[in-house]
Amino acid sequence: MPQNIPIRLVHVDGNLTEIMATSVALDIERKVGGISIPYAGGTRGGFDLNRSSASIIIEGIISDDDIISTYSSAVASSAIIDFSVSHYSVTTDEVALESWLSELRIANGMTLTGTTRITSSNATDARQFFHLIDYDGESYRINMVSNNGAVANHQGISSGNYFIGIYNHASAVAGTSVEIADNLFDLINNDSVLQTKFTATKETSAFTGEANTQIRITQATKGSNGDKNAPIFTVISQPVGTTPYHAVFTGGRGASAADSDDYWVQKSAGDKVMDLFGILNNSENSRMKTFSPFPQINLLKDVSGFNNKLDSKFGTKFGDYIIAIQIPFNSMATAGASEKYSARNFYMPTGASHFAWEKGATKSEPATTEFKDTWGKSGDYTGIKGAVQKATFTQLGGEPVFSFTIVFVPIDLIW
Numbered sequence: 001m002p003q004n005i006p007i008r009l010v011h012v013d014g015n016l017t018e019i020m021a022t023s024v025a026l027d028i029e030r031k032v033g034g035i036s037i038p039y040a041g042g043t044r045g046g047f048d049l050n051r052s053s054a055s056i057i058i059e060g061i062i063s064d065d066d067i068i069s070t071y072s073s074a075v076a077s078s079a080i081i082d083f084s085v086s087h088y089s090v091t092t093d094e095v096a097l098e099s100w101l102s103e104l105r106i107a108n109g110m111t112l113t114g115t116t117r118i119t120s121s122n123a124t125d126a127r128q129f130f131h132l133i134d135y136d137g138e139s140y141r142i143n144m145v146s147n148n149g150a151v152a153n154h155q156g157i158s159s160g161n162y163f164i165g166i167y168n169h170a171s172a173v174a175g176t177s178v179e180i181a182d183n184l185f186d187l188i189n190n191d192s193v194l195q196t197k198f199t200a201t202k203e204t205s206a207f208t209g210e211a212n213t214q215i216r217i218t219q220a221t222k223g224s225n226g227d228k229n230a231p232i233f234t235v236i237s238q239p240v241g242t243t244p245y246h247a248v249f250t251g252g253r254g255a256s257a258a259d260s261d262d263y264w265v266q267k268s269a270g271d272k273v274m275d276l277f278g279i280l281n282n283s284e285n286s287r288m289k290t291f292s293p294f295p296q297i298n299l300l301k302d303v304s305g306f307n308n309k310l311d312s313k314f315g316t317k318f319g320d321y322i323i324a325i326q327i328p329f330n331s332m333a334t335a336g337a338s339e340k341y342s343a344r345n346f347y348m349p350t351g352a353s354h355f356a357w358e359k360g361a362t363k364s365e366p367a368t369t370e371f372k373d374t375w376g377k378s379g380d381y382t383g384i385k386g387a388v389q390k391a392t393f394t395q396l397g398g399e400p401v402f403s404f405t406i407v408f409v410p411i412d413l414i415w
Contacts (some may be wrong), residue, residue, distance in 0.1 A: 005328045005343050006021075006328075007021050007326065007328070008371075010322065010371045010383060011320050013319055014251065015250070015251075019406070021058050027055045029052060030051070031052060032046060032048040054348070055408070055410075057405065057408075059405050059406075063269050064400055074253060076221065076252055077224070077252030078250070079216070079217045080203070080215065081215050081217070081246045082205050082215075083101075083184075083214070085208050086099065086100040086244065086245065087243045089245075097207055100177075100243065100245070128242065129141055129233075130234065131230055131234075132231055133232075134198065134220075135219050135220070135226040140162065140197070142162045142163065143164075145165055145167075146165070147168055148169060149168060150168060151175025155183040155184070155186050156191075165183055166180050178212050181214065188215075196220060197220050198217050198220055200215050200216070201215070203215070217249075222254065224253050225252065227248075227251070228249040230248055269400050276393070284319040285321035322388050323414075325383060325386065326346075327345065327384070329343075330344075331343075331364065333361040334361060343368070345366070345369060345381075345383055346384060349363075365381045384410050385411060385412055386408055386410040387408070389409045391404065392405045392406075
């Protein structure tokens with residue numbers, strides 16, 4: 001694989017299964033054919049409706065993990081909030097990317113349906129707030145409020161309620177994405193309680209390219225128990241699109257099998273085959289919905305013994321279903337001046353709006369790019385969506401080594 005980057009199978013909960021391939025076949029069959037036209041001297045005609053079927057056939061070897069492995073060290077889960085773009089515009093194909101702030105209903109520091117200006121002193125009346133959930137399952141509500149002055153540096157805790165400023169009602173203007181992101185950054189890293197549960201770092205938005213508008217929130221404790229479906233945004237009397245883009249806590253793993261909640265532990269070849277064999281025989285793409293808009297109803301309880309994982313838009317979501325694949329390749333077209341190759345991901349450009357320049361190597365994303373489960377947006381280029389159609393695992397000569405053949409079928413929308 002390019003630059004030692006393996007193929008990754010992407011699960012619905014954000015976890016990855018890495019596989020080392022010896023061969024990869026990308027197969028496309030277009031639905032086109034010809035027939036003879038009567039009385040035309042053997043002339044043949046046909047229809048091409050731009051329909052095709054595709055499959056990806058991967059062959060490789062599964063072996064025991066090395067004692068010193070990529071996964072031998074623990075990693076903390078992390079989530080992101082991008083204040084430069086609305087969650088709705090990223091996760092739907094119905095609208096183009098748009099600013100979260102442009103969609104927010106604010107009138108002089110109040111929502112249009114509110115009668116009281118929401119400030120730090122009455123933050124519990126906020127009509128937009130979100131919860132963070134720490135490694136141990138404790139929830140922390142952060143309210144979004146107005147200020148009689150600058151938005152910048154307006155954050156903290158008042159009467160036990162966390163808040164960040166998003167609006168200046170003295171000047172009747174919303175804060176910038178950078179100012180609001182900076183408020184959350186300062187709140188998490190400076191509060192005596194929050195700083196023991198999380199760390200926050202500033203990043204450039206993956207969607208708008210704006211610097212310091214995206215905050216990555218990382219659990220203070222390492223391990224997959226930190227994978228929580230939070231931030232959970234609550235919006236009262238606001239239109240669709242009035243939450244910033246957010247992705248839930250994922251990517252955590254422990255360093256040993258003693259972490260019983262850990263998906264990533266050092267494994268033998270048999271362990272890995274059993275995991276995949278079990279998942280593919282009975283994949284779980286579960287979702288349990290909780291639609292209550294009222295914060296006093298506890299949405300954070302475990303459900304049927306499962307560790308709390310609440311989807312920020314639809315309710316509880318968890319599972320191991322494989323929804324995509326990331327296959328790296330070496331690209332000279334995108335390599336830097338001092339490089340021969342750049343490692344990129346294959347992608348499948350579907351949809352009516354893709355022009356010639358949007359379908360080639362130059363549009364591909366770096367192989368290290370995190371997969372984005374969106375359709376009709378930039379997520380199209382971070383991997384190939386679909387499902388595993390068939391998998392065969394063969395143990396070789398009684399050795400702790402298995403060969404495999406996996407057939408992956410690219411599909412944009414799966415019901």
